[in-house]
Amino acid sequence: MPLLFIIAGEAGQGIQTVEVLLPKIFKKAGLNVFSYKEYMSRVRGGSNSTLIRVSDIPVRAFKQKADFALFLSNDVSHLKRISNRLSSDSILVVDEEFPGIDDTLKVLRIPLLKTASALGNKIYANSVMIGFATALLGVDLENTLNIVKQYFSKKSKEVIFQNLEAVKSGYENGLASKKKLSITKLKQNKQICDQFLLSGAEAVAFGALAGGCNFISSYPMSPSTGVLVQLAKLSDNFDLIVEQTEDEIS
Structure with missing residues (x-):
């Protein structure tokens, strides 16, 4: 059964990094992926999102309802923007200080921004969420770290290190949260690793x-x-x- 993630963040917050890396990581783990960009016409600010469907069967189309919604900042417009795409089964993954969430929604609060800030910059929240999402689906941590390291290979050693540490922290939070949830286990297929992944x-x-x-x-x-x-x-x-x-x- 396919799982659908919506990752929302402000423009300039590194959401493009998430939409590039997560499909690569999932595919390398032997899972089928389909992603779709959703953004506002702004240089900075606003609420932008990316949809990523992950499955052990081929997925080739958009779907409305989300299984997981992951927010990279505490901007309440993220929730307003995708509220019609949430169901009673959807799970929100937000920072521990995210405001104004209806009690009827299922919520996982993690120290997202505190972790990112401790590493030197709130923008590392995107790498924290990458680690979190991959842990939920049982993707190997080393696989994730290798792809992230390669992606940032032209950056300074400090930036590479901080992003890898952010992924590790998110992964730990993801493993802890996974114990509280009932998540469809997706079968990983090595043959998928050799297939083309094109935007x-x-x-x-x-x-x-x-x-x-x-x-x-x-x-x-x-x-x-x-x-x-x-x-x-x-x-x-x-x-x-x-x-x-x-x-x-x-």
Whole structure:
């Protein structure tokens, strides 16, 4: 049975890191994944979220109701924004000081921001939640740490260390919380590890090349930026010219 996670946070809080890393971690563990970005048109602030479905059978589509909702900050707009996607079975995972939650909802409170702040920056809350989510599904910790370390490999040793420590702390909280819950055990399949994991932007880029695209001129703006970036990465190996325009109306 597929499980659906919604991870919500403010723009600039590192939610993109979560939506990149969790699918990679779950897939490397032998699980099927499907993810979907949901964000507001803001540089910073607001409530952005990403949907991640995890299963031991193929999952290829959006689903409305969440099994778990994980909030990276104490902004109550996260709860207001996804309230219609919660059911009586949904479980909220929030910071210990998250305000204004209805008593009828199932809630797990963890020292999310305290842990992140102790490591030097509240932004590490995203790595804490990565550890938490992987522990809930029984994903091997070393597998998780290796993927996180590789992702941050170009950062300083301090940043790498702090993110790994955040993952470990989240993982410990996840194991402790798992004992209180009845979670569907997903069967991990090693064959899934060798399958391709593509974002929609990557798929569109490859499709454009397959269709004969040899020139693209565009101004980067979400959600199309990923297509431009991917085509730029491929341009050296294909007969393709990629140009970034100077502004939005060029």
